[in-house]
Amino acid sequence: MSVAIYNTLSRQKEAFQPLVPNQVKMYCCGVTVYDYCHLGHARSYIVWDTVRRYLTWRGYDVRYVQNFTDIDDKILNRARQENSSMKAVAEKYTGAYFEDMARLNILEANEYTYATHTIDGIKRLIHELEQKGYAYPAEGDVYYSVRKFDGYGKLSGRKLDDMRAGESGRTDAIQTQIKRDPFDFALWKSAKPDEPAWDSPWGMGRPGWHIECSAMVRDRLGETIDIHVGGADLQFPHHENEIAQSEAATGQPLATYWMHNGMVNVDGTKMSKSLGNFTTIRGLLDAPDAPNPMAIRMFVMQAQYRMPLDFTEEAIIAATKGWATLNEGLNFGVQYGDQLGWQRSHPDNLPNNQSTPSIPLDKTALSQFQASMDDDFNTPRAVAVLFGLAKELQRQRNLIVHTGQRDTNSAALERQWQTLVQLAQVLGLEAQAISSVASADQIGDPDVETLIAQRTAAKQAKNYAESDRIRANLSAKGITLIDKPGGVTIWHR
RNA sequence: GGCGGCAUGGCCAAGUGGUAAGGCAGAGGAUUGCAAAUCCUUUACCCCCAGUUCGAAUCUGGGUGCCGCCUCCA
Known part of the structure; x- marks a missing residue:
């Protein structure tokens, strides 16, 4: 028997077969570090942690790589709000990510990659795409020409002509004018004054959102990996664009299996930052009744x-x-x-x-x-x-x-x-010591026996208020009393 | 408008052809001064309609409702 994996690419369960027997190359799309993680992130990373643990337990040698998107408009915005820098904001929330995940007993990846550490690979990839005719420069930006890539839409099961450009209401007016097709997406964005920027053949600028993952996968795991995972909301356009970039450049499949986790909902709708209906992991775990x-x-x-x-x-x-x-x-x-x-x-x-x-x-x-x-x-x-x-x-x-x-x-x-x-x-479920009683409240066996004797006396005198008080008192110290037939009381911690 | 997904007891949730796992909650009983714990018992017309089949929650067709995505998203 083998592991069956639901592959988003084929929309069915398939018997899992790694490219190299017993070895699994797995890449997980990580977070954009501009805020604390919420329960949606918790779910996603718990799920992939569990998949990874299970495959490992099943005898596979799993190499698990996860990225941090530390270049992004949202991080820049946050930096402006906090009168900080993109780097400082990214570092703050990257640190918070590790703290939150550790609390959830999520194992660390074998390797973490960062967009800022992959600039060379990104530039190389964009250059290749340009050479092969999949990318075109426009006013300091570089765009990917989606209609050049035959397989575009194969992951999300959609056709370019069926989609409504701008349906989500988030299209950028300027980009829309520059691009040859509304679904073309930025590989490289020219920098505005006082934005962090890297030198490139196309001028000072920074990578677009999708290219980093293509570059990071290639750098760390190679041209084709076994399993690529992420949230269902990344299916389109992010993963679709990753496929377009990577496969156009290498001519090889990016991943054999694509897995997507379902969303966490609140009152039937997706938990998301923009709706403001999110609960952060630390917010939940640090609450009074956490x-x-x-x-x-x-x-x-x-x-x-x-x-x-x-x-x-x-x-x-x-x-x-x-x-x-x-x-x-x-x-x-x-x-x-x-x-x-x-x-x-x-x-x-x-x-x-x-x-x-x-x-x-x-x-x-x-x-x-x-x-x-x-x-x-x-x-x-x-x-x-x-x-x-x-x-x-x-x-x-x-x-x-x-x-x-x-x-x-x-x-x-x-x-x-x-x-x-x-x-x-x-499953990543770690036993925890049962006793929640602080050591200052510990009570010795002789004292317990004494109190039980007092309670028994109170019971015989039908002074139940007193007997219940003693029981509650002991209960607070982690002692459970069990009254047995015949007036015998036994106890345990 | 396009693509995809989902609809199972009070709540959550497995189950893809042979008559409904599990968790949480509830009820009755045993036990108890009251509890706690435990034990026993107990709670399902599987969204609707039609069809296929000896037999369907499970397959087919048609409805209805909800959700996700259509360049922020885990």
């Missing part, structure tokens, strides 16, 4: 990556509770492994998911998980497998807590737990 970052991953993974995903408070709460269940399962071994006589009561350390687990894993869960993920990364189904394991561990934990017994043998439990831990890692 959800756990892993809950954000859960939120993302409980929907198939190509479907739209509605961001609501309710959805985040549901994801938070779901995560709590999974996390309890992930902590099972840490809490009970020693008691059950396990050799290893801590998760196998699986750097980059590549180590072989120390014990055989649960075959059924494993194959269900793999079948789900092989089917175009069906994370909702994969997550259901994790819930199956976590719920069983939860049941056993409850049995142990209440009766000191369990009804499954220790080896089977260890296997289930290790399976859960490993599969969670493949």
